[in-house]
Amino acid sequence: MLLHRLAEVSREVAATAARNRKTALLAELFREAEADDVPIVIPYLAGRLPQGRIGVGWKVLGRPVPPAAEPSLTVREVDARLTELAGVSGPGSQAERVRLAGELMSAATETEQRFLLGLLTGEVRQGALDAVAVEGLAQATGADPAGVRRAVMLAGGLQPVAQGLLADGPAALDRFRLTVGRPVLPMLAHSASSVDEAVRKLGVCAVEEKLDGIRVQVHRDGDTVRIHTRTLDDITDRLPEVSAVVRGLAGRRFILDGEVISFGEDGRPRSFQETAGRVGSRTDVARAAAEVPVSPVFFDALSVDGRDLLDLPFAERHTVLAGLVPEPMRVRRALARGPQDIAEAERFLAETLARGHEGVVVKALDAPYSAGRRGASWLKVKPVHTLDLVVLAAEWGHGRRTGRLSNLHLGARTADGGWAMLGKTFKGMTDAMLAWQTERLRELAVEEHHWGVTVRPRLVVEIAYDGLQRSTRYPAGVTLRFARVLRYREDKRPEDADTVESLLLAHPGVLR
DNA sequence: TTCCGACAGTGGGGTCGCAAT
DNA sequence: ATTGCGACCCCACTATCGGAA
Numbered sequence: 001m002l003l004h005r006l007a008e009v010s011r012e013v014a015a016t017a018a019r020n021r022k023t024a025l026l027a028e029l030f031r032e033a034e035a036d037d038v039p040i041v042i043p044y045l046a047g048r049l050p051q052g053r054i055g056v057g058w059k060v061l062g063r064p065v066p067p068a069a070e071p072s073l074t075v076r077e078v079d080a081r082l083t084e085l086a087g088v089s090g091p092g093s094q095a096e097r098v099r100l101a102g103e104l105m106s107a108a109t110e111t112e113q114r115f116l117l118g119l120l121t122g123e124v125r126q127g128a129l130d131a132v133a134v135e136g137l138a139q140a141t142g143a144d145p146a147g148v149r150r151a152v153m154l155a156g157g158l159q160p161v162a163q164g165l166l167a168d169g170p171a172a173l174d175r176f177r178l179t180v181g182r183p184v185l186p187m188l189a190h191s192a193s194s195v196d197e198a199v200r201k202l203g204v205c206a207v208e209e210k211l212d213g214i215r216v217q218v219h220r221d222g223d224t225v226r227i228h229t230r231t232l233d234d235i236t237d238r239l240p241e242v243s244a245v246v247r248g249l250a251g252r253r254f255i256l257d258g259e260v261i262s263f264g265e266d267g268r269p270r271s272f273q274e275t276a277g278r279v280g281s282r283t284d285v286a287r288a289a290a291e292v293p294v295s296p297v298f299f300d301a302l303s304v305d306g307r308d309l310l311d312l313p314f315a316e317r318h319t320v321l322a323g324l325v326p327e328p329m330r331v332r333r334a335l336a337r338g339p340q341d342i343a344e345a346e347r348f349l350a351e352t353l354a355r356g357h358e359g360v361v362v363k364a365l366d367a368p369y370s371a372g373r374r375g376a377s378w379l380k381v382k383p384v385h386t387l388d389l390v391v392l393a394a395e396w397g398h399g400r401r402t403g404r405l406s407n408l409h410l411g412a413r414t415a416d417g418g419w420a421m422l423g424k425t426f427k428g429m430t431d432a433m434l435a436w437q438t439e440r441l442r443e444l445a446v447e448e449h450h451w452g453v454t455v456r457p458r459l460v461v462e463i464a465y466d467g468l469q470r471s472t473r474y475p476a477g478v479t480l481r482f483a484r485v486l487r488y489r490e491d492k493r494p495e496d497a498d499t500v501e502s503l504l505l506a507h508p509g510v511l512r
Numbered sequence: 513t514t515c516c517g518a519c520a521g522t523g524g525g526g527t528c529g530c531a532a533t
Numbered sequence: 534a535t536t537g538c539g540a541c542c543c544c545a546c547t548a549t550c551g552g553a554a
Binding site: 019055089090091092093094095123125126127128129130131132272273276277279280281282283373374376397398399400401406407423424425426427469470471472473474479480481482483484 | 517518519520521522523524525526527528529530531532
């Protein structure tokens with residue numbers, strides 16, 4: 001199949017609003033693909049590379065090159081070239097990547113260039129990724145959509161399922177079962193604004209502490225232990241002490257879901273930055289492990305001794321978990337029968353925060369494990385802080401925000417009457433707010449840049465954030481975690497904005 | 513007819529590893 | 534030794550479609 005055909009379909013999908021039509025377009029293309037093309041066409045149309053990320057970004061792609069007049073590239077040829085690109089390393093590799101990428105781009109037509117650019121930078125933006133591709137695959141093969149979705153979750157990705165389906169038809173779905181050693185997409189949580197809201201929604205539930213670490217899925221098969229992240233990356237080699245702990249557990253074959261986190265000598269959790277830095281260290285693992293040891297803390301069991309637990313209610317999965325994993329290695333929890341226990345649940349949240357954790361996750365006790373979904377049966381609750389800050393600058397948006405000032409630079413007052421930038425945010429704005437702030441900020445502009453405008457510090461905006469973290473980038477030495485806009489405060493003057501000093505007082509110990 | 517669940521998009525900060533400077 | 538890039542951890546929120554109620 002020609003890449004040109006894919007690029008045209010991608011363009012048409014992007015230009016189509018109706019999701020059913022997007023699905024149909026993808027299905028049509030999947031039906032056209034030859035067997036050898038399938039493992040390439042499917043991920044491409046889901047906006048990703050079969051090779052995963054291959055170290056090619058905006059810089060490597062460099063300046064635009066003149067497009068080819070006629071389409072000639074086949075998807076298999078593109079795939080082969082990208083595999084070659086992915087393999088380049090060592091001194092001189094950057095120049096070689098640039099050369100190979102340039103060669104590929106000059107062989108592509110304009111439409112193909114646009115598609116390849118999106119694919120390589122991970123920004124296809126056609127309004128259809130995994131979910132729509134899964135639906136399209138089901139339609140193309142006549143398989144049950146729910147069955148395909150489930151198989152994809154269990155296989156950890158679209159590709160093996162697509163190959164099976166196109167080779168053997170719907171019967172292939174039976175092959176995809178939960179298997180120890182093969183990671184499955186983890187279940188995710190929605191947010192709730194309070195414990196009260198969460199417990200009222202879920203009824204009989206567990207309230208579990210939410211640790212601010214790295215999500216892990218741990219597989220043990222005898223003496224073999226594998227540890228995977230939320231995106232199913234294998235990080236076993238970076239966490240030897242976790243493997244050792246898991247080998248010490250009673251069961252021989254199991255899959256557990258949990259978090260790894262580092263505790264300080266005082267028993268309190270270290271900052272997310274410290275845990276993440278440790279888990280990210282690959283070169284001198286022994287030293288990193290000595291300096292910042294991490295511990296696994298589990299909260300779910302997906303499979304134990306050959307039993308697939310996914311469809312069991314959480315209450316039963318937890319009973320199995322508790323039989324396998326001793327208490328300190330499980331998250332703390334409280335049970336709530338429903339609204340009558342809200343006070344207790346709130347007390348548990350307060351205690352959890354006092355112990356230095358992030359918040360709680362409220363989980364329905366009767367719900368199955370919805371692999372790969374953001375199930376409504378898990379609700380996270382975290383405290384939210386707010387500040388009144390001043391807009392110092394704003395950046396032009398992209399995609400559907402093109403032509404709108406989008407990303408705000410946020411400043412707090414300093415002791416000398418100036419402003420210290422604390423970070424940026426693009427979150428929380430409605431279309432109406434985007435339109436309004438674009439106009440207002442242009443009026444306040446003192447300087448225009450290619451990236452946006454700097455403005456007179458006049459506009460006060462109320463910002464929600466999850467906490468303060470250390471920063472080497474911003475002048476106060478701190479930045480906001482997950483900052484988002486709540487509303488503009490036109491009733492406030494810049495002099496009413498919060499100060500760096502009061503912010504640091506509100507979060508003692510962050511700078512130290 | 514209205515409501516709501518699921519998706520995709522729009523980007524945020526930090527840290528690590530690697531290659532280039 | 535320092536800098537810049539890319540990958541990958543953490544993530545919130547809004548708009549939209551289409552099926553459920």
